[in-house]
Amino acid sequence: MAAALTFENKPPAPRGRVSDLFAVVYREYALLARNRVYLIVGLTPMLIYLLLVNTSLSNLVQNVDYRGMNVPFTIFLLPMTLAMSVVSAAGTAGMAVFQEETSGVATQLWSYPLRRSRFLLGKLIAGVSLVMAQTLLGLGVAALIFDFPFTAGGWIGLLVMLVFASLAFNGLYLAAAITITDHQVFMVLSNVSIPVLVFSAPSLYTIESMPTVIQWIAMVNPLTYAINGMRDASLFGLGETLQPMVVMAVMAVVGYTIGGRALLNRARNL
Structure with missing residues (x-):
């Protein structure tokens, strides 16, 4: 008597949420870190202002009166240098969105059964960490060149505000990159926005002198x-930074909300 044939149909093993997120983060790191052009564009403005502008102007302007405190100009100028690094790196992370689209990778990603929230979270983690890495590199170079007499609380506060600024501007430029469909328009916007943002803020001078x-x-x-x-x-x-922290937090929430909705709209139009 012939044996009956039996077939076992096993459902595919479910993909773990952590593994999907890890894959997105790893891919974003590879996309951003292996592109030397992006890294050079992100680091160059910060290093130029740190090494040239800071050292030159510090000989011309010795001290600045800021909120009743006589602050050395090198210390007064440090936040501007860090902010420029944050904006430059955020623009670099935004440009990666267009690189994905021109190479066709975005279509493959958005066609894959991957939750958009994980994809956006992976971009958030990779983009913010890239912004932080470049900015911390600049901060390390500045600490080697200049003497910053900050207390431990001052260094901690500076790093906390740096995280908030990285989240806010990475979300802002990511939302702009996903919303804008023309990469040339975004490139112009990114390049023009950096000097406009920097020099219309109290970067080299106090707001009272503007x-x-x-x-x-x-x-x-x-x-x-x-x-x-x-x-x-x-x-x-x-403790003196409640208002800036709230503004940065609101910017981050608005930026990632707009970016997430725009990402969903793009995915639906595939």
Whole structure:
């Protein structure tokens, strides 16, 4: 008597959420870290201002009166250098979105049964960590060149505000990159926004010394709150940075919300 044939159909093993997220983060790191052009573009403005502008102007402007404290100009200028690094690296992370689309990788990713929340979270983790890594590199170079007499609380406050600023501007540029469909428009926006944001904020000077019109612009400039937050945290402690922290947190929530919705809309249009 012939034996009956039996077939076993086993469902595929479920994919772990952690493994999916890890794969997205690893891919983002490879995309951002292996592109030398992106790294050079992100690091160059910060190093130029750190090594040239800071050293040159510190000989011309010895001290700055900031909130009743006589602050050496090298210390006063440090938050501007860090903020420039944050904005440059955030723009670099945004450009990676267009690299995915032009290479066709975005279509493959958004066609894959991967939760959009994990994809966005992976971009968030990789982008913010890249921004932090580049900025911490600049901070390390600055600490080797200049003498920063910060207390332990000042260093902790500076790093906390740096994290908030990285989250806020990475979310802002990611939302712009996902919302804008033309990479040339985003490239122009990214390159133009850096000097506009930096020099319409109290970067090289206090807000009281700025012209009235520029003061109005500075009040709505998000980089103002990032620079003032890092400056106040390093000099006076984290307790003096409640308003900048709230502004940065709101920016991050709005940026990632807009970016997530735009990402879903793009995925539906495949």
